[in-house]
Amino acid sequence: MTENNQKKLPKFDSLDALTNFFDENDLGDYLETMPEAKFEVSLKSRKFYVAIDEELSEKLSEISRHERLPSETIINSWLREKISAYSEKI
Numbered sequence: 001m002t003e004n005n006q007k008k009l010p011k012f013d014s015l016d017a018l019t020n021f022f023d024e025n026d027l028g029d030y031l032e033t034m035p036e037a038k039f040e041v042s043l044k045s046r047k048f049y050v051a052i053d054e055e056l057s058e059k060l061s062e063i064s065r066h067e068r069l070p071s072e073t074i075i076n077s078w079l080r081e082k083i084s085a086y087s088e089k090i
Contacts, residue, residue, distance in 0.1 A: 009033050 009030045012018040052060075064071045 007033070 007029045010021070012021065060071050060074065064074060067074065
């Protein structure tokens with residue numbers, strides 16, 4: 001489609017109106033007339049790896065399967081509890 005034949009994007013009063021419009025219309029017909037979107041993403045999640053004893057790892061895997069939770073979730077919960085209890089002593 002040439003630029004002169006591009007469809008103009010209507011104005012919408014709500015997000016629902018916008019989504020309903022594109023349920024019925026092809027987004028590709030409006031790409032050239034859409035405003036440019038700019039945004040920043042800040043990912044601050046960090047992971048730290050520590051070595052644990054093999055026996056502890058096996059027991060943790062059993063608990064993880066039994067609780068149906070990722071090992072990481074269990075470990076973080078336990079560490080929070082332990083650190084909280086320790087913090088109360090000092």
